[in-house]
Amino acid sequence: MNDDLKALKDQFTPKQKPLKVLENKREFSVARFSPCGKFLFAAGYDGHVHRWDSSSDEFNDITPALGGHNGWVQDVAFDAAAPAVYSVDTWGRLTRWDYAALGEQPQPKWSVETAHDGWITSVAVSPDGQLVATCGLDRAVRIWSAADGSKKHDFSNQPDDLLKVAFHPEGKSLVSGDLKGIVKQWDTASGQSTRQFDAGVLYKLDRLQDVGGARCLSFNADGSLLFVAGTKPVNGGNVQGIPTVLGFDWAGGSLKHTLELGQAGDVYVTDLRWHSAGFVMAAISGNPGSGKLVFRRLDDKEPFVLLTQIANCHSLSLHPNGTRLAVAGTNGGSNGNGKVVDKDGSYRGNWSPIHVLELPPQA
Amino acid sequence: MTSNPLCTPNDHRISRRELLGGMSCLAATVFGGGSLAGLADEPPKIKDKQVLFVWIDGGMSQLESWDPKPNTPFGGPFRPISTSVPGVQFSELLPRSARHMQHLVVVRNMATHDNSHSAGVPRIQRGDPKNRGVTYPFFGSAIAKLMGPGSSKLPPYVWIKPGNGGFIHADGGFLGPQYGALAFGDGKPPENILRNPTVSEDDDAIRNALRENANKRYATARRPEVNAANSYVYEMARKLMQRQDLFDTASFDPKDVERYGTHEFGRHMLQARKMLEAGVRFVKVNSYGWDTHGDNFIGHRNLMPKFDQGFAAMIEDLAVRGMLDNVLVIAMSEFGRTPRINGHVGRDHWPEAWSLVMSGCGLKQGVVVGKTNANGTDVDGQGYDIGHLFHTWFQALGIKSDEIEYDNHGQPLPIAHDDCFAVKEALA
Numbered sequence: 001m002n003d004d005l006k007a008l009k010d011q012f013t014p015k016q017k018p019l020k021v022l023e024n025k026r027e028f029s030v031a032r033f034s035p036c037g038k039f040l041f042a043a044g045y046d047g048h049v050h051r052w053d054s055s056s057d058e059f060n061d062i063t064p065a066l067g068g069h070n071g072w073v074q075d076v077a078f079d080a081a082a083p084a085v086y087s088v089d090t091w092g093r094l095t096r097w098d099y100a101a102l103g104e105q106p107q108p109k110w111s112v113e114t115a116h117d118g119w120i121t122s123v124a125v126s127p128d129g130q131l132v133a134t135c136g137l138d139r140a141v142r143i144w145s146a147a148d149g150s151k152k153h154d155f156s157n158q159p160d161d162l163l164k165v166a167f168h169p170e171g172k173s174l175v176s177g178d179l180k181g182i183v184k185q186w187d188t189a190s191g192q193s194t195r196q197f198d199a200g201v202l203y204k205l206d207r208l209q210d211v212g213g214a215r216c217l218s219f220n221a222d223g224s225l226l227f228v229a230g231t232k233p234v235n236g237g238n239v240q241g242i243p244t245v246l247g248f249d250w251a252g253g254s255l256k257h258t259l260e261l262g263q264a265g266d267v268y269v270t271d272l273r274w275h276s277a278g279f280v281m282a283a284i285s286g287n288p289g290s291g292k293l294v295f296r297r298l299d300d301k302e303p304f305v306l307l308t309q310i311a312n313c314h315s316l317s318l319h320p321n322g323t324r325l326a327v328a329g330t331n332g333g334s335n336g337n338g339k340v341v342d343k344d345g346s347y348r349g350n351w352s353p354i355h356v357l358e359l360p361p362q363a
Numbered sequence: 364m365t366s367n368p369l370c371t372p373n374d375h376r377i378s379r380r381e382l383l384g385g386m387s388c389l390a391a392t393v394f395g396g397g398s399l400a401g402l403a404d405e406p407p408k409i410k411d412k413q414v415l416f417v418w419i420d421g422g423m424s425q426l427e428s429w430d431p432k433p434n435t436p437f438g439g440p441f442r443p444i445s446t447s448v449p450g451v452q453f454s455e456l457l458p459r460s461a462r463h464m465q466h467l468v469v470v471r472n473m474a475t476h477d478n479s480h481s482a483g484v485p486r487i488q489r490g491d492p493k494n495r496g497v498t499y500p501f502f503g504s505a506i507a508k509l510m511g512p513g514s515s516k517l518p519p520y521v522w523i524k525p526g527n528g529g530f531i532h533a534d535g536g537f538l539g540p541q542y543g544a545l546a547f548g549d550g551k552p553p554e555n556i557l558r559n560p561t562v563s564e565d566d567d568a569i570r571n572a573l574r575e576n577a578n579k580r581y582a583t584a585r586r587p588e589v590n591a592a593n594s595y596v597y598e599m600a601r602k603l604m605q606r607q608d609l610f611d612t613a614s615f616d617p618k619d620v621e622r623y624g625t626h627e628f629g630r631h632m633l634q635a636r637k638m639l640e641a642g643v644r645f646v647k648v649n650s651y652g653w654d655t656h657g658d659n660f661i662g663h664r665n666l667m668p669k670f671d672q673g674f675a676a677m678i679e680d681l682a683v684r685g686m687l688d689n690v691l692v693i694a695m696s697e698f699g700r701t702p703r704i705n706g707h708v709g710r711d712h713w714p715e716a717w718s719l720v721m722s723g724c725g726l727k728q729g730v731v732v733g734k735t736n737a738n739g740t741d742v743d744g745q746g747y748d749i750g751h752l753f754h755t756w757f758q759a760l761g762i763k764s765d766e767i768e769y770d771n772h773g774q775p776l777p778i779a780h781d782d783c784f785a786v787k788e789a790l791a
Contacts, residue, residue, distance in 0.1 A: 312706030
């Protein structure tokens with residue numbers, strides 16, 4: 001390991017012992033710090049958005065959880081400047097919460113009950129906070145006014161299920177990724193699709209099942225690289241595949257980087273973000289019990305940080321101060337055929353402990 | 364088990380190329396040829412009743428199909444939808460089938476024993492009878508034995524499946540290989556079943572005469588049923604040679620192809636309908652890839668619509684043609700999937716409380732049998748084992764499962780688990 005890489009490792013390797021592990025009775029699809037750093041939000045399979053006070057090391061629950069959703073809350077996204085968070089669920093609802101002053105009976109700023117016909121898979125907020133984008137398994141991408149939830153653009157009738165949306169940092173473009181690994185760029189002003197990127201290596205038809213897809217979309221800080229991540233599928237059913245990140249040159253559209261971050265049992269890159277120090281941070285979840293947190297520079301062969309002690313990492317979120325990382329995982333022993341019961345005989349569900357990791361103080 | 368000596372290559376050097384899958388050897392070693400106690404040696408001539416058995420291999424999730432539990436701890440992400448029967452809901456992943464609920468019987472209280480595929484698949488398809496030291500036949504083999512090929516004289520038990528085909532003798536269990544499944548890999552006929560174009564009809568007749576002579580020579584040193592098995596399978600194959608239309612998918616109505624789906628399952632279901640229309644007694648259609656331990660929900664979102672398309676089109680067509688009066692339709696897996704969701708966002712194996720669906724011959728219509736508790740973690744009330752379903756299916760087909768027994772060379776064997784009984788609330 002060269003000095004450069006060693007310095008990165010020293011600077012960004014989380015402490016072995018988490019600052020806090022938030023044990024919950026629920027499973028979460030994502031957990032995210034608010035841009036102000038004072039709150040941690042998590043999207044629950046119980047149809048609620050859960051909150052913690054992250055302004056102290058105690059991470060106390062903030063009750064009640066935010067309701068009004070059905071099925072699962074699949075994703076949350078924040079306005080970078082204003083205290084607004086948007087939540088989406090699997091029954092099609094999009095809701096804005098102004099979280100600075102929710103009180104004891106939280107009410108949404110606005111909510112669109114049928115933003116999509118069914119499962120909304122992703123929500124993103126434009127850099128200027130004016131637009132909210134959603135996509136779903138109804139094969140539609142939609143752009144909404146952040147102010148009042150009115151629909152601005154509707155890109156319906158896309159050829160495949162849509163899994164992810166992300167705004168480009170310059171704010172004029174949106175990208176959407178589908179189950180076949182096709183990523184489309186949309187002009188947010190005109191509502192036109194301008195081009196597409198082929199991440200088809202993240203897809204496979206296995207018997208009847210379309211496996212994989214563009215599960216993560218992200219940009220580096222200056223928007224010169226588009227990252228598309230998921231898995232290079234081996235098979236469906238009990239999905240197996242190699243967690244993979246593709247880096248496309250935004251200007252020219254060519255594929256510049258391919259990062260394979262594990263073995264076939266590691267399966268999905270579930271969450272991805274670019275760190276301004278020049279590396280990608282990836283959460284990985286595959287076979288029950290296997291989970292990875294990977295920090296890797298684009299041109300390196302190996303990660304400089306590889307944590308494997310958190311089972312099934314479903315999301316990662318870097319605190320704005322850069323010294324904390326929230327990783328939503330899954331409890332150990334989450335799988336098993338047949339009936340697993342507690343000592344009292346009750347059927348036991350799984351849950352998502354949120355591991356709050358400490359990074360060394362940043363220079 | 365018979366005591367027939369093993370055959371030698373010389374015994375059937377001439378004819379074996381023309382026999383399916385090395386049937387001669389298998390017959391000589393396995394053929395048991397159980398008859399039916401209380402009846403003549405000939406199977407009962409129950410005309411026209413047929414079976415379509417749709418096997419969803421790996422385990423369809425009951426929560427993402429026939430028994431949704433929306434907004435409960437294990438209910439998953441999908442919405443429930445109404446069906447054509449008021450008060451009955453399916454997962455939103457079954458919109459087409461929901462429109463045909465008036466023809467269906469949904470059993471929501473299946474409670475079986477095996478949570479592994481290797482044990483569960485044969486155990487379920489053999490009806491999980493009491494252990495009497497024999498290997499029971501798969502349901503298709505049982506029907507082939509109990510009901511025979513019917514007036515079509517076509518093979519009584521055919522299996523349309525992905526992958527390879529061939530003659531699957533093991534399905535026959537103690538009944539012997541004659542009652543195995545004739546499997547069409549990807550719906551294609553067995554290789555070399557057609558007369559080679561370079562062989563004239565006259566030459567073919569000469570070859571057949573030679574084959575018959577060889578068979579007679581072979582039979583002199585074997586028990587009669589061995590030769591009967593060989594001849595039976597060979598004749599079945601020859602019957603198929605006359606029905607090339609069943610395999611000529613290019614001749615299928617494009618509207619049907621579109622309705623059933625151009626995917627593997629849709630193609631196979633349409634071909635199954637053709638087989639049923641041709642009079643095949645028992646048609647099994649397999650779909651593989653349902654063992655969704657990982658990514659269960661995106662997986663089911665992807666798999667279920669294809670099942671739904673082919674299944675609903677089949678029910679619609681059988682209903683329109685009046686065939687549901689005679690065709691018993693069953694769609695099921697070896698078990699369901701766990702309510703709890705594992706770290707790979709998957710569901711594991713769950714025999715405790717799961718669902719299957721049926722329709723047609725001898726059954727009520729638009730009925731839900733049994734229920735699970737609010738969270739879907741247990742059967743609420745009585746559960747049914749696969750033995751109960753075997754009794755139900757036999758009786759729906761007019762076979763008195765509590766009276767008829769197999770006669771395995773003097774050993775009387777019930778045709779379904781003797782501690783189980785037919786599900787009365789499902790029978791018409």
